[in-house]
């Protein structure tokens with residue numbers, strides 16, 4: 584492991600960045616020069632700490648309220664949920680016609696392509712997801728392609744996870760080429776936080792298969808705060824744009840992190856400077872361990888009214904929530 588004081592991580596490959604990620608809260612606090620009492624954080628949480636160096640470098644030292652730190656730091660508040668919070672808040676286990684495949688909405692399906700992430704976000708609604716049971720092996724992939732081929736109403740496939748860009752490019756290229764053989768599939772949408780947390784993931788081999796596939800590629804990056812967007816992120820997002828990728832962003836509205844109109848407006852402006860369109864602003868899914876991030880509907884509406892007043896319409900993300908059993912996301916009106 585590279586010592587925390589060493590800056591050579593800047594020249595690492597994305598795989599090296601992943602394998603040198605921080606795993607211990609003590610190391611994180613020591614590096615950030617934070618002296619938080621042990622009663623405030625969890626030493627060995629069920630959902631462990633995982634922070635790669637490029638993301639770590641954007642956290643302000645000495646600031647216990649840093650909005651990037653709060654997304655990754657396991658606090659003891661995670662132990663104090665109300666009853667509404669559950670392990671499967673979207674009831675995803677009811678929508679899996681094949682191992683690793685979720686078919687919730689008409690016209691598109693979602694594949695849990697990888698059970699691995701490049702960062703562990705404390706608010707994640709899949710933090711308790713049974714990836715071991717759902718991650719497709721070779722046979723399961725064939726069953727997934729067969730299911731999609733038999734459903735002509737499906738035109739878009741979504742790769743999700745975990746983070747699908749933790750798969751290597753040989754695997755991703757194979758998935759794209761198998762999907763491209765199905766005549767009714769025209770789009771491949773990739774949901775990934777890797778362009779934010781380790782921008783070097785936008786490697787030449789990734790761009791090669793993206794440029795080669797006949798499918799339209801849409802990438803939804805998951806960015807919650809403008810401080811997550813630095814020059815490196817901008818540089819690599821431009822590479823995706825040059826490869827013809829349509830870039831969208833979705834955020835989660837999180838108490839203490841981005842629950843103000845100023846932050847959401849600044850995020851939208853900065854995203855657009857980087858050729859990314861704001862897409863969704865999600866209400867928190869009520870997953871166990873995340874209740875301290877909840878923003879009430881009333882507070883969210885007030886923030887959203889100010890966001891609408893402060894931005895041109897094309898930069899306003901849709902404020903939505905997921906309701907299990909409905910055929911689409913539910914729009915929240917101001």
Ligand code: SF4
Pocket residue numbers: 699700701702703704707708709710744745746776805
């Ligand atoms: S990267 Fe996405 S799937 Fe992984 S922990 Fe974060 S929010 Fe969850």
